[in-house]
Structures are given as C-alpha cells and as structure tokens.
Amino acid sequence: MNQSSDPGYFDKESTKKLLWRLLWGVCIFFLILELFIERHGHFGDHSLDSYFGFFGLLGFFSCLVCILIAKGLGLFLKVKEDYYDRDII
Amino acid sequence: MIEILFKSNPAFLFFAGAIILPFLKGHLRNIVAIIIPAISFFIIHNLVPGTLETLPFLHYDLSILRVDKLSKAFGYIFTLSSFAAMVYGYYQKKSLEFVSTLVYVGSALGVVFSGDLFSLYMFWELMAVFSTFLILANKTSKSMAAAKRYILVHIAGGLILLAGIILHINGTGSIEFTHFATQNLSTWFILIGFLVNAAAIPFSSWLPDAYPEATILGGVVLSAYTSKTAVYTLARGFAGWDILIMIGCGMAIYGIIYALLENDMRRILAYSIVNQVGFMVCAVGIGTPLAISGAVAHAFCHIIYKALLWMSAGSVLYRVGKSKCTEIGGLYRTMPLTLLFGLIGALAISSVPLTSGFTSKTIIILAAEYQHLVIPWLILEIASAGVFLHAGIKFPYFVFFNVDRGLRPKEAPPCMLIAMGFLAFLCIFLGCFPETLYNILPDAELVKSKMAYTFSDIYIHHFPKVVTQMQMLMFSGLVFFLFLPMLKRTDTISIDFDWGYRKGTTYFYKLMDVVLNSLNKVADSVVIRKFVPAFYNLIIAIPVFVLLLLARVTWVIRQASPDTIQKERLLIHSQLKAATFPIGMSAILTLILFAVLFIL
Numbered sequence: 107m108n109q110s111s112d113p114g115y116f117d118k119e120s121t122k123k124l125l126w127r128l129l130w131g132v133c134i135f136f137l138i139l140e141l142f143i144e145r146h147g148h149f150g151d152h153s154l155d156s157y158f159g160f161f162g163l164l165g166f167f168s169c170l171v172c173i174l175i176a177k178g179l180g181l182f183l184k185v186k187e188d189y190y191d192r193d194i195i
Numbered sequence: 196m197i198e199i200l201f202k203s204n205p206a207f208l209f210f211a212g213a214i215i216l217p218f219l220k221g222h223l224r225n226i227v228a229i230i231i232p233a234i235s236f237f238i239i240h241n242l243v244p245g246t247l248e249t250l251p252f253l254h255y256d257l258s259i260l261r262v263d264k265l266s267k268a269f270g271y272i273f274t275l276s277s278f279a280a281m282v283y284g285y286y287q288k289k290s291l292e293f294v295s296t297l298v299y300v301g302s303a304l305g306v307v308f309s310g311d312l313f314s315l316y317m318f319w320e321l322m323a324v325f326s327t328f329l330i331l332a333n334k335t336s337k338s339m340a341a342a343k344r345y346i347l348v349h350i351a352g353g354l355i356l357l358a359g360i361i362l363h364i365n366g367t368g369s370i371e372f373t374h375f376a377t378q379n380l381s382t383w384f385i386l387i388g389f390l391v392n393a394a395a396i397p398f399s400s401w402l403p404d405a406y407p408e409a410t411i412l413g414g415v416v417l418s419a420y421t422s423k424t425a426v427y428t429l430a431r432g433f434a435g436w437d438i439l440i441m442i443g444c445g446m447a448i449y450g451i452i453y454a455l456l457e458n459d460m461r462r463i464l465a466y467s468i469v470n471q472v473g474f475m476v477c478a479v480g481i482g483t484p485l486a487i488s489g490a491v492a493h494a495f496c497h498i499i500y501k502a503l504l505w506m507s508a509g510s511v512l513y514r515v516g517k518s519k520c521t522e523i524g525g526l527y528r529t530m531p532l533t534l535l536f537g538l539i540g541a542l543a544i545s546s547v548p549l550t551s552g553f554t555s556k557t558i559i560i561l562a563a564e565y566q567h568l569v570i571p572w573l574i575l576e577i578a579s580a581g582v583f584l585h586a587g588i589k590f591p592y593f594v595f596f597n598v599d600r601g602l603r604p605k606e607a608p609p610c611m612l613i614a615m616g617f618l619a620f621l622c623i624f625l626g627c628f629p630e631t632l633y634n635i636l637p638d639a640e641l642v643k644s645k646m647a648y649t650f651s652d653i654y655i656h657h658f659p660k661v662v663t664q665m666q667m668l669m670f671s672g673l674v675f676f677l678f679l680p681m682l683k684r685t686d687t688i689s690i691d692f693d694w695g696y697r698k699g700t701t702y703f704y705k706l707m708d709v710v711l712n713s714l715n716k717v718a719d720s721v722v723i724r725k726f727v728p729a730f731y732n733l734i735i736a737i738p739v740f741v742l743l744l745l746a747r748v749t750w751v752i753r754q755a756s757p758d759t760i761q762k763e764r765l766l767i768h769s770q771l772k773a774a775t776f777p778i779g780m781s782a783i784l785t786l787i788l789f790a791v792l793f794i795l
Contacts, residue, residue, distance in 0.1 A: 114528045117599055126676070133673050136666040145659040148564045148572070161576075165667035168577035169584045169674040172448075176455035177681055183456060184687040190697050 137162055203248040203260035204308050205235045205270065206318065209301025213294045225285050228293045232278040232300070239270035247310060255370050261310025264637045265491065269307045269427045271635060272495045273300060276419045276502050279618050283506055284412040285610035286513075295328035296416045303420040307427055311370040312360045315428070319356065319392075323349035326421060329413030330405055338408040344693070345405035348391065352398070356388025375432050386433055393425035393476060394469050395442050396449055400693035403453070403465035407518070411509040414461055418468060418505045419498045426475045426494050435482025443477025444574040446470065451581035455682065456689045460508050460518050460594050464501070467544065467586040471497045474575060478559040481566055485645060488636040489558030495632060496551035496625055500543035503618040504590065507537030510607035510615070511594055520684040525599030533607045534595045536615035543622040545587030545668060546579055548654065548661045551625035554632070557660070558646060580671045587668070588675045593684060629653075735771055742767050 115121055137159060147156030154160065212231040216224055244267060248260035277300040287293060298321060305318030323346065330342040362381035364370055375382040387398075394402040406417050433439060450470025457463045471493070478490035510533045511526060512518050527534050539550070546552030556579060563572040606612070625632050630648045633639055647653040654661060675682070746767065750760050770776055776784070 114525065114599060116527060116596055117525070129669070129673060129676060133666075133669045136662055136669055139662050140666065143659040143662055145663065149567065149569060159666070161663040161667040162670045164576060165580040165583075165670035166674055168580045169671040170678070172451050172455060172577075172581045172584060173674065173678050173681055176452045179452060180456050180689070183689040183691075184685065185690055187686060187688055189688060189690075 133162070203250075204305055204314075205238055205274070206301040206305030206308065208235050208238065209297045209304065213297040213301070216294050216297065217290050219290075224290055224293070225281075225287065228297065229278065229281040229285070231297065232274045232281060235304070236271065236274040236278065239267060239274060242267060242270070252313070255311070255313065257314050258310025258371070259314060260308055262308065264635065264639075265427070265431060265487075266307045268491050268495065268635045268637065269423070270304060272423075272498050273304050273307065273420065275621075276498045276618075277416070279502060279506075279614045280412065280416050280419075282617070283415055283509070283611050283614035286608050287412065292329060292332050292410060292412050295325045295332070296412070298325040299329065299416065300420060303424045306424045310372060312363065312372050313370055315372055316353075316357060316360055319424075320353050322421060322424065323353060326417055329417055330409045332413060333408060333410045335408070341405045341408035344696070345401055348398070348401040348696075352388050352391030355384050355391070359384025359386075359388055372428075372432065374434060378436075382432075386429075386436070389425050389428045389432070390442070391425075392421050393429060393472055394422050394446075395472075395476060396445050396469075397692050399446065399449065399469050400691040402469060403457075403462050403691065404693050406465045406468075407459055407461035411513050415502055415505045415509055418464070418501050422468060422472045423475075423494050423498055426472060426479065426490060429476060429479045430487050430490055434479055434487055436480060439476050439480025440568065440571050441480070443473045443475070443480055444571055444578075446473030446476060447574065447578035448581070449473070451578060451585055453689060453691065454585035455589070456687075458520050458684045458687060460511070460520060460523070460590060461505070462688075463520075463585060463590055464504050464508055467504075467582065467590075468501060470578065470582060470586075471501065471544065473578065474556060474559055477571060477575065478562060481559075481562050481568065481571075483562055483566060484638040484641055485565065486559060486562035488638045488642045489555070489562050491636050492555040492558055492629075492632055492642070496543065496555040496622075499618050499621050499625070500540045500551060503536060503540035503615060503622065504544065504586065506611060506615050506618070507533050507540060508590075508594070510611045511604075513611070514604035514607060515602055519686065520593040520597070521686050523594055523600065523602060524597035525595070526602060526604065527595040528599075529603050530595070530606050532612055533615070534591065536612075536619045537595070538591050539619040539622050541587045541591050543626065545583035546664065547583075547587075547668060548664055549623060549626045551622045551629070551632075553626055553664065554629035554646075554653070555625075558642060561645060576667070580667050583668045583671045584675055588672055589682070592675075739768060739771050742771070 116125075140158060145156070147153035149155065155164075209231060212227065216227060219227055242260075242262045244263045246260060246262040247258055249256040250259045251257075277296065280296065281293070284292065284296070302318040302321035302325065306315055306322065309315045309318060327342050327346045327349075330338050330345055359381050363375075363385060366379070366381055375385065391398040391401075402422065406414055409417055429439065447470050450466045450468070450473060454463045454466035454470065457466060475490040475493050475497070478486040478493065508518070511523065511530065514530065515523055515526070517523050543550035543552045546556045556575075560572060560575050560579075563575060607615070627650050629646075630643070633642045633646065633648050636642050642648075647657045743764065746763060749755075750763075755763075770780075
C-alpha cells in the first residue's frame with residue numbers, strides 16, 4: 107500500500123526515463139521513415155500536405171493548440187462541482 | 196397479428212424478452228438476456244435487403260419492416276454490441292437494467308428497421324423513455340436530477356420531431372421515411388429532432404450530463420444507441436445537407452476541448468462520443484455514397500471501441516467506486532487485463548494502425564478529400580490527432596497510471612473481462628481484416644474499390660499511409676507528455692450548453708422577476724396611486740362646475756343670500772360625490788344631456 111517503499115514498475119524513475127526515450131525515439135523513427143517512402147499530396151502534387159513531416163507537425167501543433175484553447179477556456183468554464191446545486195435566487 | 200409482429204421487426208423479439216425477463220431468476224434470466232441479442236443477430240443476418248412488410252393502421256400503411264443494406268448494417272452492430280453488453284452485465288442481480296436495456300435496444304432496432312415516420316416516432320420515444328431508466332437505476336440524487344433533465348431534453352426533441360413529421364405528412368401526404376430533398380419548415384424540424392439525439396451542438400450537453408450518471412451497465416449500453424440511431428436517421432434522411440459538415444466539424448473539435456477539461460473518466464468518454472459522432476455527422480453532410488458508407492463503417496467500429504472504453508471505465512468504477520481522475524490512478528498494478536482491453540479501445544478510437552478506427556475513419560477522410568473539402572479535411576485530421584490526446588492517452592493515463600493513490604482493487608469480474616475481450620478482439624480483427632465490415636456497408640463495392648481491404652494491401656502496399664498516421668499520432672502523444680503539467684486535473688466541472696437550461700433559466704426567471712415586478716411597481720404608483728384618483732377628481736369636478744354654473748344663474752335670479760349660496764354649494768358637492776341626486780334632478784340632468792347631444 108505504501109507507494110514509497112513499493113513503487114510499481116511504471117512509477118520507477120528508471121522506467122519513466124526509458125519511456126521518455128522510447129517516445130522520442132518512436133517520433134524520430136517515423137519522421138526518418140518518411141524519407142524512405144514515396145507519398146503524394148491529397149490535394150494535388152504540391153499541396154501543403156505533401157511536404158516532409160507535415161503530419162508530424164500537424165499532430166504536434168493541433169494538439170498544442172487544443173491544449174492551449176482548453177486551458178484558456180478553462181479559466182472561464184471551469185466551476186466547482188457543486189456549481190449547479192447552489193441556489194441563485 | 197402477433198405472428199406478423201414477430202415475423203417482422205426484430206424490435207419485437209427484444210420487447211418479448213423484456214416481458215418475460217422479470218419472471219425469470221438467477222442464471223436463467225441472465226442467459227436469456229444474452230441469448231435474445233444473439234438470436235436477433237442471426238434473424239437480422241437472414242433478412243433479405245428489399246423486404247418490406249406493411250401493417251394497415253388508420254388510413255396509412257405502416258412499413259413495420261424495411262430492410263436494406265443501411266438498416267442491416269446498423270442491425271448487425273446493435274445486436275452485436277447489446278450481446279456484449281449483456282455478457283458484461285452478467286453480474287447483475289436484478290432485472291431492471293436488463294429489461295430497460297432490452298426495450299431500449301429493441302426500440303433502436305425498431306427505428307432502424309421501420310420504413311415510415313409513424314413507427315419511427317413511436318420507437319424513437321420508447322427509446323427516450325427506457326434509456327432514462329438506465330440513468331434512474333443508479334439511484335443517487337445526482338442521477339435522478341440528470342435523468343430528469345435527460346428526459347426533458349428528449350421530450351422537447353421528440354416534440355420538435357413530431358411537429359416536423361406532422362407538417363411533412365400534411366405537406367406531402369406520404370408517411371414514408373426516405374431522403375428529404377426539399378428544405379422547408381417540416382424537414383428542418385425533423386432535422387432538429389434528429390440532431391438533438393445525435394448530440395449535435397448546440398444540443399449536445401445532455402449527453403455528457405446524463406451518461407456519466409448512469410449505472411455501470413447503463414453507461415455501456417447508453418454509449419451506443421441513441422446517438423448512432425440518430426446517425427442512421429441522418430444518413431437516410433439528410434445525406435448531403437451541407438450544414439451537417441459544419442455541425443460535424445464543430446462537434447469533433449468541441450468534444451476534444453471539453454474532454455481535455457474534464458475530470459470524471461466517464462465524462463471524458465461522453466465528450467469523446469460527441470467528438471466521434473461529429474465525424475459521422477460530417478460524413479453524412481458530405482453525402483456521397485463513399486461518405487455514407489464511411490459514416491456507417493465508423494458508427495460500426497465506434498460502437499465497438501466506445502463500448503469497450505465504457506466497459507473498462509465501468510470495471511474500474513465497479514471495483515473502486517470512484518470515477519474522478521483526481522481520485523484514481525495507478526490501477527495498472529491490480530487491473531492489468533482491464534488496462535489491456537481499455538488500451539485496445541483507446542488505440543482503436545485514436546485510429547492507430549491495426550485497429551478498427553484506422554480502417555473506418557480513413558473512409559470518411561478520403562470522402563472529404565474526394566470532394567475537395569480542404570477545410571473539413573483538415574479539421575477531421577486535427578480532430579483525429581486530438582482524439583489520441585483525450586481518449587487515446589488521457590483516459591488510460593489518468594485512470595491506470597498517473598499517481599499511485601494506493602488503490603489495490605481486484606481485477607474485474609470474469610463476465611466483464613469476457614465481454615471486453617470479445618470487443619477488443621473485434622477492434623483488432625476489423626483493423627486487420629476490414630473486408631468483413633466493408634462487405635456489409637451500403638456501397639460495399641465502391642468502398643472496396645477505393646480502400647485497401649486486405650491485410651497486405653493496407654499495411655504493406657499502402658505503408659506510407661501507416662507512416663503518416665503514426666507520425667501524427669506519436670507527435671500528438673509527445674505533446675501530451677510535454678505539456679502534462681498543463682493538463683493536471685482539477686476537481687471541477689465545465690460549463691457547457693446545459694448552462695442554458697440549468698442556470699440560464701434561473702437567471703431568466705430572476706431577470707423576468709426584476710423587470711416585470713418593477714414594471715408592476717411603476718404601474719402601481721403611476722396609474723393606481725396617481726392617475727386614477729386624479730381622473731376621479733376630474734370626473735367629479737366637471738359636473739360640479741357645470742351645476743355650479745347653472746346654480747349661479749338661479750342664485751342671481753333668486754337673489755339668494757350668501758348663506759343660502761354656501762349651503763347649496765356644499766349640497767351640490769356632497770350630492771355629486773355620493774352620486775345621490777333626487778330623482779327629479781337626475782331626470783332633468785339626463786334631459787339636458789339628451790338636448791345637448793341632439794343639438795350636437
């Protein structure tokens with residue numbers, strides 16, 4: 107029950123470090139792999155999505171924007187759990 | 196009569212099961228609950244597309260059974276998923292949830308297989324009513340309140356649908372449910388009625404409001420039918436309506452943003468239903484045969500992996516009794532199988548290669564590409580990256596990893612594991628061999644001519660697609676872990692469209708109270724307290740003035756003394772105020788009035 111004396115496999119610092127390396131490794135691997143494949147733009151040969159790394163960047167930035175929007179909206183939208191239970195009249 | 200019913204719509208088998216079930220006990224009851232969807236699956240398999248069974252009712256012929264490839268595809272998945280849900284719910288000791296589930300799923304099948312708007316509406320309302328019991332059965336004050344709001348929203352949506360149907364029948368004279376080609380009031384009402392059930396924005400908030408308050412089995416069951424039945428009705432009635440593209444894209448993004456804000460694991464999954472249904476609604480809006488097939492394929496796969504995700508969340512709730520990310524975590528130690536199955540569901544919803552999401556979502560995105568819908572295409576791609584963020588990583592991470600809170604629950608019961616294992620297998624099977632799925636789509640040949648459908652074709656010949664997909668997902672995952680501090684869960688809920696009817700109405704009431712009551716006060720002081728007395732005095736003053744004028748003439752003629760004048764003046768005043776004139780006087784005054792009128 108005590109987490110400090112009995113850290114699970116995924117709670118160990120070494121595992122976390124390994125997973126971080128794995129994540130970066132996989133990202134770079136798929137980026138490099140793109141060099142060896144032939145692909146075309148979905149909207150003509152010179153459309154934006156035909157450039158190298160488009161989907162990686164798309165994934166990265168769209169998620170970043172989503173997080174930032176969510177964070178920003180959270181300032182206005184997040185309320186306490188009992189928000190609707192409170193009477194306002 | 197009964198024979199006709201059983202021979203026709205598969206819904207009635209479910210209804211019959213719901214009637215029998217309360218009289219059965221123990222294992223027999225649970226086994227019957229599992230067998231009914233299984234039998235229905237084979238009944239639906241044997242239905243021949245093109246079949247039409249009618250039933251005369253009043254002056255119309257109700258098409259109680261209409262079979263085509265579209266309805267059959269939904270029939271397959273509804274029975275398949277309810278079978279899995281019944282296996283999952285084997286732990287149930289009471290029949291209430293089974294009975295509501297049977298009627299609910301049965302009515303969903305009823306909607307899918309009925310060919311006219313009358314029967315569709317009847318099943319539609321049955322669905323709303325019996326799904327409410329799955330929320331009520333949780334028996335907490337929160338679930339009671341959520342169920343109340345849920346049924347109110349659905350009754351409102353149902354009434355709008357009914358109004359549309361009545362106007363439509365009145366306008367066209369036909370009760371047949373086919374594609375609506377013209378845009379007028381009736382079709383717009385029907386569209387809104389359908390969109391309410393599809394949880395389309397701005398009618399979306401009932402879903403994340405109600406589903407997370409349902410029972411464990413209820414959440415699993417609810418996740419599949421209401422919104423997907425709506426997708427079916429939209430696909431049949433409103434394919435190609437451009438507004439649906441916008442609504443769908445909006446839903447896809449909205450689902451992501453709200454899921455990111457959410458703390459409750461089942462509410463995260465509820466928002467991701469809205470996100471996924473957004474893909475389908477968008478596909479319906481695109482409206483080409485390929486897009487419609489894509490919507491059906493995606494609905495099919497979505498029901499499987501979403502049920503799987505709800506099941507894994509349900510197992511956690513069953514064992515831990517908690518569902519907030521701020522209260523759970525580190526469950527991978529003691530619930531590894533639940534984690535494994537949940538993870539497969541999470542990968543499938545994120546359309547990771549080798550899972551069903553990859554083979555179904557791609558059809559929709561391809562359909563957008565073929566129509567040169569660049570912006571919707573981009574939004575769908577962004578949304579698929581976002582799905583990985585909130586459902587693919589956030590859900591398993593916060594539930595099974597994150598902080599170890601010292602929770603050491605037992606692994607989920609066998610019935611739950613079996614059901615999850617079955618669905619997890621389907622997720623991977625459809626991801627590797629989607630031909631089985633493509634064959635039952637409305638335009639199977641078209642889909643198979645545009646999409647790779649054998650394992651080698653998808654993962655070897657079309658390897659670049661796999662690379663770009665993995666690239667997008669892995670970088671999304673990278674963002675998640677890089678910005679994890681920003682995603683830290685807080686013990687909060689988020690204001691959604693339901694603010695309108697949960698708080699907005701109260702504010703509206705208060706506003707009306709202030710406006711109308713102050714108006715009332717002003718009216719009281721101006722009209723009642725000032726104007727009316729003044730008017731009253733005026734009404735008295737005019738006759739007094741006239742009478743005194745006349746009296747003055749008589750005083751001059753009579754040469755009356757000041758005492759007499761004073762006395763008579765007072766008499767006139769008092770008599771007029773009390774309106775007590777001698778009869779003679781009144782008669783004379785009336786005569787004068789007539790004379791004046793006559794002269795005028």
